[in-house]
Amino acid sequence: MINLLEPGLKLKTSEISEYHKQGKHTTTFAEMHKIGNGYIIDTPGIKGFGLEGIDKSNLSEYFPEMKAIKNNCKFNNCTHTHEPDCAVKEAVSAKKISLMRYNNYLNILADENDKYRQDDYK
Ligand SMILES: [Zn+2]
Numbered sequence: 001m002i003n004l005l006e007p008g009l010k011l012k013t014s015e016i017s018e019y020h021k022q023g024k025h026t027t028t029f030a031e032m033h034k035i036g037n038g039y040i041i042d043t044p045g046i047k048g049f050g051l052e053g054i055d056k057s058n059l060s061e062y063f064p065e066m067k068a069i070k071n072n073c074k075f076n077n078c079t080h081t082h083e084p085d086c087a088v089k090e091a092v093s094a095k096k097i098s099l100m101r102y103n104n105y106l107n108i109l110a111d112e113n114d115k116y117r118q119d120d121y122k
Pocket of ligand 1: 089
């Protein structure tokens with residue numbers, strides 16, 4: 001895309017992976033380029049987000065709609081995933097909490113590699 005905006009830069013690109021049917025990581029370091037009156041930063045991309053400083057047991061604290069009702073869960077250490085009498089799951093069922101937001105919560109909770117996957121850049 002940056003090459004389209006500024007062909008003179010001739011930035012290195014790769015073909016789509018036949019196996020993964022996705023683009024391959026080609027950019028290996030962040031670099032800023034001047035384009036017109038502005039700048040654009042080409043980065044290796046973001047594969048995932050870690051939970052820097054956030055404990056998974058307190059993740060629901062960062063979802064205000066869950067934080068507001070989590071004290072109504074039967075268990076005070078409820079993860080809102082499998083426990084009975086979970087106020088959050090009940091609110092999701094009743095559409096008082098967005099299913100998309102709840103799925104985001106579950107995805108973050110299930111992320112087994114909270115760190116950047118270094119292997120993706122070798
Ligand atoms: Zn719960």
